[in-house]
Amino acid sequence: MTTLSPDAKGYILTLSCPNRPGIVAALSQTLFEAGANITEAQQFDDTGSGSFFMRIMFDIVKGGRTEADLRGIVETLTSQFQMKYRLNCQSYRPKVMILVSKFDHCLVDLLYRWRIGELQIDPVGIIANHPEETYRDVDFYGIPFHYLPITKDTKTEQEARIFSLVQESQTELVVLARYMQILSNDMAAAFSGRCINIHHSFLPGFKGARPYHQAWNRGVKLIGATAHYVTSDLDEGPIIEQDVERISHADSPEDLIRKGRDIERRVLSRAVRYHIEMRTILNGNKTIVFNS
Template sequence: MTTLSPTAKGYILTLSCPNRPGIVAALSQTLFEAGANITEAQQYDDTSSGSFFMRIMFDIVTGTTSEADLRAVVDTMAAKFTMDYRLNSQSYKPKVMILVSKFDHCLVDLLYRWRIGELPIEPVGIIANHPQDTYKDIDFYGIPFHHLPITKDTKPQQEARIIELVDSSGADLVVLARYMQILSNDLAASLSGRCINIHHSFLPGFKGARPYHQAYDRGVKLIGATAHYVTRDLDEGPIIEQDVERISHADSPDDLIRKGRDIERRVLARAVRYHVEMRTIMNGNKTIVFVS
């Protein structure tokens, strides 16, 4: 058993590249030579695309390898195997901007999980298209609140202000916590790969407005929610997490909405956690999700 130094620093590395023999062996040897002890490793070969995906957790336990040195050796590996990769300290907490509309259950749930330490994020702002009085019962714990009302005529200016706030706050991730506005193509493109949406439907079914009423009219027996990355295509982004709940003919649309709120908040929380723990890797229109 390896005994960790009191100064050991943990890292997470995720990568994707064309699949070929020797990737794992070469990467393991490189990390070993950098003084690393691998504590967890998951990998996936996508035979349909010929791509390889991996998530590795490791500690630097010997030598004096700095983060800059570590990034240099990983850069060398990335060049050799044509890798796209992310490398972060295990203690890193991404800065998160949360967007919300009238319904606040997902916002409240994210703030609660952050407050108790379950969700390792640093909220840097809340943007709402409703005034702060709408959320008078919520404790924002000093997180800056930005009221950005929107109309058809002011949408370009409102979205430009969103981008300004995201950039000025240094936000790594934007979470649409039931933000009930359709993002323009320009905004969706600027947030590509760093914006998660919760859709109150088990996509790809019942897209758009009033999905629970659509489900009720169709007499479905299962309802669900979908968390996905935002793209230019409305509700078509790579799916991160989904969940469902059984309902019956006796449930009204209001019952479906009530039950749906519980599904939405837990699905969104899991998706955000998977992202900040670097468990997700984009794979075209899909995602690879390494769940422990």
């Protein structure tokens, strides 16, 4: 994140619209007239879809325009350019609900990065389909823990409870931190664009269950992990981040799982950071990611 002047308040603006000449000029002029100082700007023209994407960071002198003022000013451009946008303060901390199953390495990593200030989030709950004693060595730092067991017969009721907790806590981002359950189509639709999953494979290869064993059976030389937005299509959501690690013929499936845990942790944490810093913009079945 760009360091702010002590006399300024920082904002992040992301936008997408059909591409045409004059977008950057109009936006820059509008922000200038609003008293904004642009500190960082990234843009991308998708020639395939004819779409334009942009992420802008800017400062407003304290005592200047309010966030409501800025939204009204940006709104004047939306009809002109058919623009979709998001605007938030740089200090914005979204409320996050973390879902987990038996494996807790991604959960622990997210909590650690939150605790040291690396991830600017406010965890509002941890939902698990395993009882709390499964995580007896994990410090939840006072974050509410919800044990919601699930069976084939209780899936509908369990998901309804998850949805209620998300609504009640005003959760803005749901993170599936190795939550080993497939969300229903209704649940995936309800969380569209605000639910991130970590899959222990370099998608689109080795989808579904036991991907490390699938990879070992194929004798691959690289394994990876993929963080993506959740959709109703299993493991097909827009990809946010991926990483890989080299393996050899001497590695067992257990070795792949062990090495894969490290990849999963770093890929998920980067994806969450990109989302909360508004570095991701959905583009159909893909994402635009403006990396720092």
